[in-house]
Amino acid sequence: MKLAHVYLEYQKLSLNHTFTYDCQDLPVERGMRVKVPFGNRLSVGFVDHVEEVERYEGRYQLKAVYEVLDEKPLINEELFALAKQMSYHYVAPMISCFQAMLPSKIKPRSHKDKVVFETWIEYVMHKRNPTKRQLEVLDEMKVLQSISKREFLMLYKSVGTRLIKEGCFRELLCEKEALLQGERLDVKKKLSAAQEKAFxxxxxxxxxxxxxxxxxxxxxxxxxxxxAQEVVEAGETVLVLVPEIALTPQMVKRVTMRFGADVAIYHSGLSPQQKYEQYQLVAKGRVHIVVGTRSAVFMPFAKLGLIxxxxxxxxxxxxxxxxRYHCRDVALWRGRYHHCKVLLGSATPSLESYARAYKQVxxxxxxxxxxNKQMPKIDLVDMKGSMRKGAHHLIAPALKEAIEQCVMRKEQVILLLNRRGHTPILRCGECGEVxxxxxxxxxxxxxxxxxxxxxxxxxxxxxxxxxxPNCHATQSFEYIGYGTQRMEEALLSLLPGIRVLRMDRDTTTQKDAHERLLEQFENQEYDILLGTQMIAKGLDFENVTLVGILNADAGLARSDYACVEETxxxxxxxxxxxxxxAKAGRVMMQVFDTEHYAVRCAMLQDYEQFFYHEMRYRHLAGYPPYRYLSSVVLHHAQSDVAREESERLLAQFQGRKDILFLGVSELGKRMDRFRFRILMKSKDQDRMIQLLHEMYAYHASAKMRTKIELDSETVGS
Ligand SMILES: Nc1ncnc2c1ncn2[C@@H]1O[C@H](COP(=O)(O)OP(=O)(O)OP(=O)(O)O)[C@@H](O)[C@H]1O
Ligand SMILES: [Zn+2]
Incomplete structure (x- = not known):
């Protein structure tokens, strides 16, 4: 008989094993989704493997697969191996690794999302006595064989409709595919001597x-x-990863200008159907370049030549x-699998990557x-001083003047304020309640x-x-602090007539908003682009000659070790x-702490100095990249339960060889759950991961009431 061993859709580590179902006479293969009975309902499962046996000898009564959901496997052997590695390394159930890899339409999970089908046209025969245009269309289609009806009508309009009527083509129902669009409008630039050398x-x-x-x-x-061009010319595929959706429009533009329709795009701003279509472009090998954010790293590439x-x-x-995976680690893993080069690019590499490069790993x-051979002139504006002088405490006079001059020259300004909303805090002026x-x-x-x-x-x-709500005073609220919305208002009143474009999470919720806003700014419909961190990196506008950074050192106030590097x-x-x-640039950073080394090194644009300084500190304090840092968070609706169980868990494992426990710390309430965390440091990552698995197992076997979250590579705490 034929048995299918299936991971079920539930993301629980305690269910991280396969369940066995009878799949006699069904077209089931490893890597397909199936519907199976589980408890008293039907669940979606993911087939790990199929096995022929004489007879079933399991403990439970054998149930049969109810339905097979796919015609072909969704996950190949490479991705199976990757899921297994991730499941161990990130202490996560296999099913959640598969779910992270697949676009939502085909995630192994119960949902109503259906893949959209569309009509395709297929060539059947030539007709007798065609007109000249009809003959052209028939000849073209004979070569092409099939094409989506949408595209067909776009290309051949009424002639096409006529030929369908006359039976030269047949209509079929196929999965909807993305239209490949884009002309190659751009050619290779001549590399500068420095680029040539780097190449x-x-x-x-x-x-x-x-x-x-x-x-x-x-x-x-x-x-x-x-x-990328060399790799594509050799017939292999290239993956280009960008960190966030705000950066995709520019990269996509640059890549499609060069490679035309040979490009798939994958990021969170796409609808589920669009994501699925782009995914299929890769699965079917129709494109050679993929540009995308984090989850694009799981695309089903046949042969990667460069990441x-x-x-x-x-x-x-x-x-x-x-x-809780890091895209870089997955990219490195896939690079090894495909024996291809992985190129990590940055002006401010992570300490971890730079340290590895330093050691020639x-x-x-x-x-x-x-x-353009020129650096902007960078100045610090000491806000302590300007406050004492009673100046406007948002934008120092020097920055205001620089903005005015810049706009007068018809050049543009980027202003960074890393806080969205209008006012971060509302406090009662009577009783101080926030x-x-x-x-x-x-x-x-x-x-x-x-x-x-x-x-x-x-x-x-x-x-x-x-x-x-505390003292019942009316009209007593004080508005404290500035977010981008309030800053926009302030700019408009401070600099009447100025055109300000705000870009933050609140103005970019609509589809394609990033692209639209950046295009408007590029077309010089605005003088100032004001935004959060999403406008600070990657963007390339040649008319921007002034950058103002407001509250530049605010990030240093956080208590975690990574805030200095981030700032x-x-x-x-x-x-x-x-x-x-071509035009010279200027930068003004408004700071309170002018002496902080993160601020000074940024001002001097001296990465190396920052690297050595920060690495010394990390070494002394025993933080990454010198030690691995992991965390376990327990949370519960009752604070006492979460605290008590965290302490119990800590007591059970404390004292393990080679692992330093930093005790239980309270993280506060999030979404009605009280959270407590155990942080651990070690030089030995394997030992640490092993420990996390044991802690998880103990949490389950001790029947703790809290929920548990494990992070084997904690950043920033
Ligand atoms: N060889 C070249 N000849 C002419 N212009 C070039 C050449 N190479 C790059 N440029 C132009 O120089 C500008 C800066 O290049 P690019 O955006 O690639 O920099 P980057 O290193 O990616 O910067 P960042 O780290 O800030 O994103 C761009 O406008 C680009 O078109
Ligand atoms: Zn909340």
Whole structure:
């Protein structure tokens, strides 16, 4: 008889094993989805393997597969092996790894999402006595054989309709496919001498992983494109990863201008159907280049010839739910599997990657100069001083004047304020009460346009109360701090007539919003682009000659170890947006702590100095990349339960050899759950991961009431 061993759709580590079903006479293969009875309902499962046996000898009564959902396997052997590795390394169930790999339409999970079908036209025969145009169409279709009706009618219009009527073509129902569009409008640029050298070094590097450490505006993207071209010409595929959706429009534009319709695009801004269609382009081998964000790293490539990871230092590459994978690690894994080069690019490499390059584990190639050979002039504006003098405490006079002059010259400004919303805090002037989210330990931010308070953790939205909930005073709220919305208002009143474009999570919720906004700015419909971190990196506008960074050192106030590196990266990258074209650029950073080394190194645009300084600190404090850091978070609706169980878990494992436990710390309430965390450090990653598996098993066997979240590579705490 034939048995299918199936992972079920539930994301629980305790169900991280296969269940066996009878699949006699069904066309089931490894890597397909099936519907199977489980308990008293039907669940979706993912077939791990199929086995022929004489008879079934399991403990339970054997049930039969109810339905096979796919005609072909969705996951190949490479991705199976990757899922297994991820499941172990990130302490996550296999099923959640498969789910992370597949677009939502075909995730092994019960949902109503259906793949959309569309009509296709297939060539049947020529007709007698065709007109000249009809003959052309028939000849073309005879070569092409089949094409979607949409595209067919777009190409052949009424002649096509007529020929369908006359029986020359037949209509069939097929899965809807993405139309491949895009003309090659751009040709290779002539590489500068520095780019030429870097190009040769990357190709000659003996290591398969190469870190391209290139100044902002040094022409890294042109190198990616030219390296990609060689790979594509050899018939292999290239994956280009970008950290976040705000950066995809520019990269997609540059790649499609060069490679035309040979490109698939994959990011979270696409609808599920579009994602599925782009995924199928890769699965069917119709394109040679994929540009995408984090999850594009799981595309079903037949033969990868190159992986490029742009802005490799960016935190958006880390997924913050189970499986908590880092896109870079998956990219490196896939690079090894395909024996292809992985090129990590950044102006501010992560300490971890730079340290590996330093030790020659990775190749290191540098581009030390901008293409336009000029750096912007960078100044610090000491806000302590300007506050004492009673100046406007949002925008220092020097920055205001620089903006005015820049706009007068018809040049453009980027202003970075890494905080969205209108006012971060509303506080009662009578009793000092701060308005908090009812579900989280976080202040509610005021969003003026919609006249609501919003929690930036759980997105809970409420009306602004008329009276203080604590002392019942009316009209007593003080608005404290500035978000991008309030800054926009302030700019408009401070600089009348100025055209401000705001870009943050609130203005980019609509589909294609990033693309539209960036295009408007590029067409110079606005003078100032004001936004959060999403505008600080990667963007290339040649008319921007002034960058202002407001509250530049705010990020340093966080308590976790990674905030210094993050702040340095943000400031350094933001400086890099100014003066990228022919005109000279300027940067003004408004800071309170002018002496902090993250601020100073960013001002001097000195990555190496920052690297040595920060690495010394990490070494002394025993943080990554010198030690691995893992965490276990337990949460429960009752604070006592979460605390007590965390302490119990800690007591059970504390004292393990080679592992340093940093105790239990309270993380506060999030979405009505009280969270407590155990942090652990070790030099030995295998031992640490083994321990996490044991902690998980103990949590389950001790029947703890809390939910458990494990992160084998914790960043930033
Ligand atoms: N060889 C070249 N000849 C002429 N112009 C070039 C060449 N290479 C790159 N450029 C131009 O120089 C500008 C900066 O290049 P690019 O955007 O690739 O820099 P980058 O290194 O990716 O910067 P960042 O790290 O800031 O994203 C772009 O406008 C690009 O078109
Ligand atoms: Zn909340």
């Amino acid at each position: 040769a070094e990357i190709k000659a590097a003996k290591q398969d992983v190469v870190l391209l450490h290139g100044m902002t505006g040094s022409g890294k993207t042109e190198l990616y494109l030219q390296l 490029v990871m742009d802005e490799e230092h960016d935190n958006s590459y880390k997924q913050d739910q189970s499986p 990775y190749g290191l190639v540098s581009l030390k100069e901008r293409i 308005l908090h989210c009812p579900h989280c330990d976080s202040a509610m931010a005021y969003h003026k346009q919609k006249q609501v308070l919003k929690c930036h953790i759980c997105d809970t939205t409420t009306a602004v109360p008329t009276a203080c 340095f990266d943000l400031l350094y990258q933001a400086c890099g947006r100014s003066g990228r074209g």
